[in-house]
Amino acid sequence: MTETLEKKIEPLQDLEPSEPPHSQWKDVWDQFKKHKGALMGGSFLLLITLGVLFGEYIWTLDPQKLDIRNKDIRPIYTILWDSGAKVQWAHPFGTDNLGRDALANMIVGGRTSMAVGWVAMLLALSIGTTIGVLAGYFRKLDGPLMRFTDLVLSLPILPLLLVAVTLFRDALRAHLGPETGMFLLIVGVVGVTSWMQTARIVRSEVLALKEREFILAARSIGTTPGAIIRRHLLPNVISPIMVSATLGLATAIITESALSFLGVGFPPDFPTWGKMLADAVPRMDQYPERVVLPGMAISLTVLSVNYLGDGLRDALDPRIRGR
Amino acid sequence: MLTFTIRRLILAVPTLLFISLVIFLLLELAPGDPMAQVPLTVPPEVKAKMREALGLGEPLHIRYWKWLVQFFWIEPQVLFDSIFDTSFSEGKQRILSWQTRSPVMDMVVQRLPQTLWVVGMSYVVGILIALPIGIYSAYRQYSIFDQAGTFVTMIGFSIPPFFTGPLLIMIFAVQLGWFPSVYDTTHVVNDWDSFMVQLRQMIMPVMVLALQTTAQISRFMRSSMLDNLNQDYVRTARAKGLPEKVVVMVHVLRNSMIPVVTAIALGIPGIFGGAIITEVVFKVNGIGDQLLNALFANDLPSVQTLAFMIAVLIVLFNLIADVLYGVLDPRIRYD
Numbered sequence: 001m002t003e004t005l006e007k008k009i010e011p012l013q014d015l016e017p018s019e020p021p022h023s024q025w026k027d028v029w030d031q032f033k034k035h036k037g038a039l040m041g042g043s044f045l046l047l048i049t050l051g052v053l054f055g056e057y058i059w060t061l062d063p064q065k066l067d068i069r070n071k072d073i074r075p076i077y078t079i080l081w082d083s084g085a086k087v088q089w090a091h092p093f094g095t096d097n098l099g100r101d102a103l104a105n106m107i108v109g110g111r112t113s114m115a116v117g118w119v120a121m122l123l124a125l126s127i128g129t130t131i132g133v134l135a136g137y138f139r140k141l142d143g144p145l146m147r148f149t150d151l152v153l154s155l156p157i158l159p160l161l162l163v164a165v166t167l168f169r170d171a172l173r174a175h176l177g178p179e180t181g182m183f184l185l186i187v188g189v190v191g192v193t194s195w196m197q198t199a200r201i202v203r204s205e206v207l208a209l210k211e212r213e214f215i216l217a218a219r220s221i222g223t224t225p226g227a228i229i230r231r232h233l234l235p236n237v238i239s240p241i242m243v244s245a246t247l248g249l250a251t252a253i254i255t256e257s258a259l260s261f262l263g264v265g266f267p268p269d270f271p272t273w274g275k276m277l278a279d280a281v282p283r284m285d286q287y288p289e290r291v292v293l294p295g296m297a298i299s300l301t302v303l304s305v306n307y308l309g310d311g312l313r314d315a316l317d318p319r320i321r322g323r
Numbered sequence: 324m325l326t327f328t329i330r331r332l333i334l335a336v337p338t339l340l341f342i343s344l345v346i347f348l349l350l351e352l353a354p355g356d357p358m359a360q361v362p363l364t365v366p367p368e369v370k371a372k373m374r375e376a377l378g379l380g381e382p383l384h385i386r387y388w389k390w391l392v393q394f395f396w397i398e399p400q401v402l403f404d405s406i407f408d409t410s411f412s413e414g415k416q417r418i419l420s421w422q423t424r425s426p427v428m429d430m431v432v433q434r435l436p437q438t439l440w441v442v443g444m445s446y447v448v449g450i451l452i453a454l455p456i457g458i459y460s461a462y463r464q465y466s467i468f469d470q471a472g473t474f475v476t477m478i479g480f481s482i483p484p485f486f487t488g489p490l491l492i493m494i495f496a497v498q499l500g501w502f503p504s505v506y507d508t509t510h511v512v513n514d515w516d517s518f519m520v521q522l523r524q525m526i527m528p529v530m531v532l533a534l535q536t537t538a539q540i541s542r543f544m545r546s547s548m549l550d551n552l553n554q555d556y557v558r559t560a561r562a563k564g565l566p567e568k569v570v571v572m573v574h575v576l577r578n579s580m581i582p583v584v585t586a587i588a589l590g591i592p593g594i595f596g597g598a599i600i601t602e603v604v605f606k607v608n609g610i611g612d613q614l615l616n617a618l619f620a621n622d623l624p625s626v627q628t629l630a631f632m633i634a635v636l637i638v639l640f641n642l643i644a645d646v647l648y649g650v651l652d653p654r655i656r657y658d
Binding site: 154155157160166258262263278285288295300302306 | 338341342345346349350477478480481482483485486489490492493497589592593595596599600603604611614615618619626629630633634637638641
């Protein structure tokens with residue numbers, strides 16, 4: 001009885017099944033794919049990150065090993081225009097004046113630079129987001145916090161970084177060891193001095209979001225401010241945070257390299273890209289590659305991060321998406 | 324307009340005080356003792372006297388106050404004396420460098436012109452290049468010029484000055500031999516030839532700094548122009564028959580300049596940071612170079628004063644940008 005009834009009354013159906021609803025992140029990805037530069041930047045960043053993370057398992061030479069017989073070897077491509085150049089396949093990027101392999105040093109140095117960049121960026125993001133959300137959400141805190149942000153924005157950042165790193169490095173080295181101490185110091189000072197842009201952007205987004213109906217609804221059913229921030233505000237400001245994350249990563253890498261270049265960075269036997277570049281400048285007329293290779297590494301990483309940020313900005317902006 | 328300027332000027336005072344406090348506390352909290360190099364055979368009471376001679380005996384707030392007085396009251400008096408040949412500052416304690424035992428400000432006065440020349444020139448050159456590029460690439464959005472401009476500015480963003488500096492030296496000083504690699508600050512300009520020498524030695528440091536400025540400002544200019552080009556008032560201006568040149572260069576440009584001026588002001592701390600690196604690369608003996616030297620010699624009064632001088636310059640330029648902002652946008656003046 002029931003079976004026949006069900007067969008008779010068939011529900012109305014579309015001729016073709018409609019497209020399944022797709023999520024916001026699929027839209028973002030579709031838009032992101034259209035930005036060729038961002039795609040290339042993203043893949044290059046991935047490549048270089050994997051390279052510095054796992055490169056030492058493929059290129060197993062010890063970066064600190066002195067090999068004085070094979071010192072001052074030019075990179076392999078020099079043979080293209082100078083057939084008499086001293087090159088070896090064993091050292092494709094050449095060696096330095098003590099015979100240390102340049103490729104192995106680039107890998108280890110890159111790991112330090114990237115690690116500093118990522119950690120400092122995350123630190124700056126968390127400070128910036130916290131201050132931005134607090135200033136945007138609580139009206140009483142808005143004035144003081146934003147005045148404070150403006151004040152910090154007018155600080156001379158690089159001179160202060162120089163002063164802080166030079167004055168604090170000995171004490172931190174003595175307590176935490178040369179590498180950890182220096183790492184924490186540089187990450188700390190870069191993070192503490194680069195959160196302002198994030199705070200401003202997040203604040204303005206939160207100010208606009210706060211007046212929307214869904215926040216009012218959440219508040220009217222008795223949601224606490226903490227829960228509103230966590231559940232409703234933060235997910236909605238994730239896109240400007242991601243964009244400023246890319247900017248922050250680029251700035252942090254450049255700042256770390258600049259400090260190393262000025263001679264206040266990591267200890268001498270601890271390579272980073274900026275340090276390799278700085279060490280090579282006095283002899284750059286004879287060995288230009290020692291300046292160019294680390295410099296290219298820094299510039300290409302930063303370039304790819306910037307392109308990634310550009311693409312993310314387009315992809316995450318709903319006004320541009322779908323055009 | 325005058326009250327607006329005065330209000331901004333008054334607002335700069337707490338900013339400067341805050342910065343001076345940050346610098347002072349940073350140096351104060353830093354571990355490390357200026358007496359550390361003194362031999363252990365020196366008895367402790369002599370050491371205590373030496374500390375007092377360096378001005379380290381007093382408590383924190385008194386030293387901060389004394390430094391403020393020296394910087395904001397005595398040093399301006401010295402400046403006033405040297406201009407008008409008076410003697411207000413006679414017998415007053417100036418800020419002395421531990422390194423040379425001479426007043427820090429005398430050295431700053433010797434070195435500041437070099438920094439301001441290089442930094443100022445590069446900022447002006449950078450802005451002068453950036454504005455036309457930004458305007459044109461917004462006007463012809465997605466044209467080949469725009470695409471190329473985007474690419475070049477992306478590169479300008481990404482290549483740090485400590486890489487472009489050596490790179491330019493390598494290409495133009497070592498390989499081609501067009502420009503000198505070291506900036507000669509003793510060079511005196513008195514005729515056409517010496518002017519050309521000065522021009523040639525300035526090109527590389529200025530271009531290194533200008534590349535960064537150009538990249539940032541032209542991006543801002545482009546996006547700001549794009550925002551304004553689609554506004555209704557532009558259509559109105561075109562509809563009433565104004566020539567295209569007037570529409571773009573007068574109506575759109577003036578409105579687009581407002582955020583760009585902010586960007587220019589916000590870029591100033593960065594350009595002074597870049598100036599330190601450029602001074603190291605090209606061996607310009609400006610205040611950035613002096614700051615580094617003082618820092619490595621543990622000469623705290625010099626470091627303090629120099630870092631603060633850079634801060635004063637930044638605040639000053641921000642102030643100029645603020646006033647300019649008021650000129651461009653009348654709504655700001657009456658808030």
